[in-house]
Amino acid sequence: MNNNQAAVQSVALMIHKVSQQGINSTNLAVMAHDVYHQGNQSVLGAGRPFSTTDKTNLLEILSDDVTPDLEIIESRCLAKGKETLMWYRPRVKTAIDVHGKTYTIPLPSLVFLLHKRTLYVTAYKGDKRPEKDTKLLLAGLPNVSANGSWCSGGNSLPAHPNQAHIERIEEVFFLSPFTHFNGAAADLDLPDNMNASEHLTAYCEALEKKRQFPVSKLATVPSRSAWNSDSATTMDDWFKHITRGR
Structure with missing residues (x-):
């Protein structure tokens, strides 16, 4: 033959x-x-x-070959895979820990993306469910970089996340001490003569006085081209860059 x-x-x-x-x-x-x-x-x-x-x-x-368990779609869930879970969180006041002190500050609407045990967080304008072409903004939070990756401080995140993990992952994120800025802060016109610790404290104190987070003070997430372009990236582009490397 x-x-x-x-x-x-x-x-x-x-x-x-x-x-x-x-x-x-x-x-x-x-x-x-x-x-x-x-x-x-x-x-x-x-x-x-x-x-x-x-x-x-x-x-x-x-x-x-194995029939998966059926699950009801969580209203905040945006995407789900074997090692990936993406969801959004509408803007709301939230308590965070900074240098051992609790600050209750307004936050912008956020997009969370957990991929291969690394958590990424970005922000967007408004409070409705984001779409594929929604322009993403820097998170405005400490311990988060310009591409959204979170410095987890050793916290363990699920390798195979599901929708039931959403609230727990948010708890881990917000209850973990915020210690430093890593490129995702908003420009609140704070004095330039403060050290990093003083700047973080002043940043939180300034936000506590506001009714809503000043989203207009957030820069856009750089485009996926080495994260060094001035052009904004969409949620779809950001998702594909993180999960597919493109």
Whole structure:
């Protein structure tokens, strides 16, 4: 049979017991063989090492074969995957810890994105559910960088998040001590002669006096091109950059 004209419809796995000379131990070697089917005949192709790609494909096949639990869509959920969860939080006053003191400050509407155990946070104008083309702003919060990544301080976040984790993740984020700015602060026209600690305290004290967060003082999240462009990025662009690296 001509294997070039036959379709590969299955893969056979062969496990070989390998003894190492001079060492009193054995190893298992897994080889993958494409099975070519044509008519009533099947031919076992040449063996190849069972690669990382093969393992990934096998896991996906096994995962698809298992019926997932059904869950009601959380109203704030924006996207969900095996290692990814994105949701939004409308603007509201929130208590945060800064240098051991609690400040209750107005916050802008926020977009949270947890991907591979790293949490990213950005802001946006208004309080409605953000759309794919919503322009994102810097979070205006300490411990958050210009691309939204949060300095977690050792907090553990779920590897496979689901919608039930949303409130818990927010608790971890807001109850963790905020210690420093990392590029996502708003421009509140504070004096330039303060050190980092004084600036953070003055920043929170200024916000406590406001009814709403001054969103107009937030810069836009830089475009995904190395995060160094002046053009704003949309939520869709930001999501794809974080989750797909593009």
